[in-house]
Amino acid sequence: MAQAVSELSVQVSWGEIRGKVWGSDHGHPVLCLHGWADNCGTFNTLIPLLPKECRYLAVDLAGHGLSSHRPPGVFYSFPAYVADVRRVADALQLKKFTIIGHSMGADIAGMFSALYPEMVDALIFLDAYGFLPTDSREISKVMRQGIDEMHQFETKTEEKRRVYTYEKAVERSLAANPTLSKESVNILLERGLVQVEGAGFVFSRDLRVNFKNIMRISVEQSLEMQSRIQASVLVVLSEGGFDRIFSETAQKKFSSTLLQCFRDRNHTVVTVAGGHHVHLNNPEAVAPFVSEFLQTKVLSQSDNREHKNTSNL
Numbered sequence: 104m105a106q107a108v109s110e111l112s113v114q115v116s117w118g119e120i121r122g123k124v125w126g127s128d129h130g131h132p133v134l135c136l137h138g139w140a141d142n143c144g145t146f147n148t149l150i151p152l153l154p155k156e157c158r159y160l161a162v163d164l165a166g167h168g169l170s171s172h173r174p175p176g177v178f179y180s181f182p183a184y185v186a187d188v189r190r191v192a193d194a195l196q197l198k199k200f201t202i203i204g205h206s207m208g209a210d211i212a213g214m215f216s217a218l219y220p221e222m223v224d225a226l227i228f229l230d231a232y233g234f235l236p237t238d239s240r241e242i243s244k245v246m247r248q249g250i251d252e253m254h255q256f257e258t259k260t261e262e263k264r265r266v267y268t269y270e271k272a273v274e275r276s277l278a279a280n281p282t283l284s285k286e287s288v289n290i291l292l293e294r295g296l297v298q299v300e301g302a303g304f305v306f307s308r309d310l311r312v313n314f315k316n317i318m319r320i321s322v323e324q325s326l327e328m329q330s331r332i333q334a335s336v337l338v339v340l341s342e343g344g345f346d347r348i349f350s351e352t353a354q355k356k357f358s359s360t361l362l363q364c365f366r367d368r369n370h371t372v373v374t375v376a377g378g379h380h381v382h383l384n385n386p387e388a389v390a391p392f393v394s395e396f397l398q399t400k401v402l403s404q405s406d407n408r409e410h411k412n413t414s415n416l
Contacts, residue, residue: 118171136208
């Protein structure tokens with residue numbers, strides 16, 4: 104029997120955060136956070152393969168998918184996204200929940216779990232390390248670049264958004280992200296395009312999400328935050344994903360350090376065949392690890408607590 108799927112809308116001061124919900128209202132809450140420039144459709148193929156005892160809440164992050172763009176002059180940054188997770192959790196009355204994050208969504212999940220460890224019982228990172236450190240010598244340079252990009256955007260004359268045929272939008276998406284299959288692109292474009300009457304389609308995401316994230320943290324700060332996470336952690340890497348992208352850069356050293364610290368704290372790190380979007384392109388490769396983790400670290404723990412409470416009556 105297929106899970107019930109419904110649309111989600113959480114009101115915020117600048118508009119709404121939209122998303123999709125799979126499963127029963129009584130299921131254990133699992134918040135799903137997508138990667139940069141994607142939307143909650145990235146979980147469409149994975150969630151149906153996961154335990155039905157959970158309620159999966161996948162959101163379009165601000166400026167992505169069908170969610171509202173941030174107000175003029177406001178930057179897109181990890182702390183701002185973390186604040187949005189807190190807003191969503193409060194609106195949905197989530198006291199303790201699990202987070203699945205892909206890529207940027209995993210970095211948001213890692214930071215949220217470090218700041219609010221009492222609210223997160225388990226963390227699943229899909230082709231990400233939970234934090235994305237920047238070389239401390241590069242932080243000022245990256246911050247300046249992001250501020251300059253915003254300044255140039257605000258001072259140039261208003262440009263009309265480019266209109267595409269659906270076929271051209273697919274073509275552009277495939278060229279921009281070769282790790283996506285055509286089927287996966289079609290899924291993401293369900294929420295990634297807005298139809299312009301009589302003209303074609305425009306991409307729904309805010310152009311400002313392309314600017315450099317000005318809020319950067321060093322590897323030392325990342326490790327300090329990582330140490331504050333109390334949740335059980337599963338890291339699912341892909342052979343053709345970030346690990347290969349970073350193979351010749353300083354970032355590789357940072358990622359190795361983060362992963363080793365997860366292992367030292369008895370968290371689980373696994374690698375599967377596939378690219379950065381393997382969870383969407385080939386969810387069968389990822390689902391067994393995620394399902395087992397949810398069963399052993401979340402659902403069985405919940406059953407044990409319920410059994411203990413019943414025994415004490």
